[in-house]
Amino acid sequence: MAEDQRNRRHPQNLQGVLRLAVEAGSAADGPALPEPMSEERKEWLKGALAEVAKGQNSEVEQMKECMRVLLRDGGCERGREGEEEGEDEEGETEGALEFLSELCENLDNARDLMTLGGLDLCMSQCLNHPQGSVRWRGAQLIASCAQNMPEVQCHLLSKGALPKLLQLTDSDPHPTVRVKALYAVSCLVREQEVGLRAFLSHDGFSVLMRGMQSDNEKLRTKSSFLLLNLLTVHPEHKVLSMGMVQQLVSVLRMPRSSFHEHVLGALCCLVEESPLGLRDCQSPTLGLEEMLNQRAEDLQGREECQEELEFCKRLRSACFCGRQPDDSGMDR
Numbered sequence: 315m316a317e318d319q320r321n322r323r324h325p326q327n328l329q330g331v332l333r334l335a336v337e338a339g340s341a342a343d344g345p346a347l348p349e350p351m352s353e354e355r356k357e358w359l360k361g362a363l364a365e366v367a368k369g370q371n372s373e374v375e376q377m378k379e380c381m382r383v384l385l386r387d388g389g390c391e392r393g394r395e396g397e398e399e400g401e402d403e404e405g406e407t408e409g410a411l412e413f414l415s416e417l418c419e420n421l422d423n424a425r426d427l428m429t430l431g432g433l434d435l436c437m438s439q440c441l442n443h444p445q446g447s448v449r450w451r452g453a454q455l456i457a458s459c460a461q462n463m464p465e466v467q468c469h470l471l472s473k474g475a476l477p478k479l480l481q482l483t484d485s486d487p488h489p490t491v492r493v494k495a496l497y498a499v500s501c502l503v504r505e506q507e508v509g510l511r512a513f514l515s516h517d518g519f520s521v522l523m524r525g526m527q528s529d530n531e532k533l534r535t536k537s538s539f540l541l542l543n544l545l546t547v548h549p550e551h552k553v554l555s556m557g558m559v560q561q562l563v564s565v566l567r568m569p570r571s572s573f574h575e576h577v578l579g580a581l582c583c584l585v586e587e588s589p590l591g592l593r594d595c596q597s598p599t600l601g602l603e604e605m606l607n608q609r610a611e612d613l614q615g616r617e618e619c620q621e622e623l624e625f626c627k628r629l630r631s632a633c634f635c636g637r638q639p640d641d642s643g644m645d646r
Contacts, residue, residue: 441482
């Protein structure tokens with residue numbers, strides 16, 4: 315038996331420890347009989363648990379090593395933006411950030427990285443790095459750590475991460491940076507009241523509107539989705555967004571795209587129970603009724619566009635027909 319244990323590979327996670335502990339407690343040739351655990355089995359289980367603990371410590375050490383890589387980089391100039399884009403081999407800094415993002419999908423690791431000062435380092439150096447490939451990976455790391463982690467979210471908000479991320483979303487020359495920065499913004503403000511207040515104080519809705527009018531398809535989609543989410547989950551902030559009706563309608567006049575579904579949904583949120591939003595949509599100069607009629611006709615019979623069609627009918631009903639949004643009489 316000792317020989318078998320020497321050859322046994324230690325588990326790499328707690329699930330493996332539990333499985334092997336059950337195996338160690340089972341008789342090899344029949345049902346287990348009630349008996350005290352032998353000293354030999356106790357020693358084996360102690361060793362397996364120590365191996366798991368060592369693995370966790372190893373992850374902390376790996377994060378520290380990644381931080382050393384970031385510190386060595388120091389945000390120093392590597393030449394003009396874009397000179398190294400397209401290279402097949404990632405640099406050490408990019409690799410360290412990607413590895414940290416993977417590790418920090420584990421919430422304990424995200425908290426540990428915050429405690430170690432890794433998030434502060436990311437904000438001070440990576441988000442301001444001359445290389446776009448470093449900036450977007452820095453934003454991705456912040457998103458990985460912040461999602462579903464109120465403790466980390468509050469830390470990042472207290473350190474001023476949100477205005478920097480909004481600025482990157484709004485004006486960074488690298489398209490991927492803008493998308494990843496908006497993802498990080500979303501992780502800081504969705505289901506987070508403190509983050510939402512900071513978002514409002516930094517005119518975040520205007521950033522989303524400009525994102526929807528950019529030439530970056532991913533940014534348009536993510537901006538419209540976040541807008542719809544915020545207006546749906548936080549209806550008390552609708553009145554703050556009334557200036558957006560005309561801009562949203564102008565977005566709908568752009569060549570049709572899948573993200574228009576979210577734009578129509580946002581307009582529904584703005585007009586329902588809001589006289590100001592309703593009046594804006596009903597303005598003849600906006601030409602919204604004719605646009606909705608044409609859009610509904612174009613979407614009829616297209617199964618993949620049913621949600622967009624329902625938003626279209628709902629908005630048309632609320633603004634122009636005086637009937638409930640689910641009135642079947644809206645069908646053409």
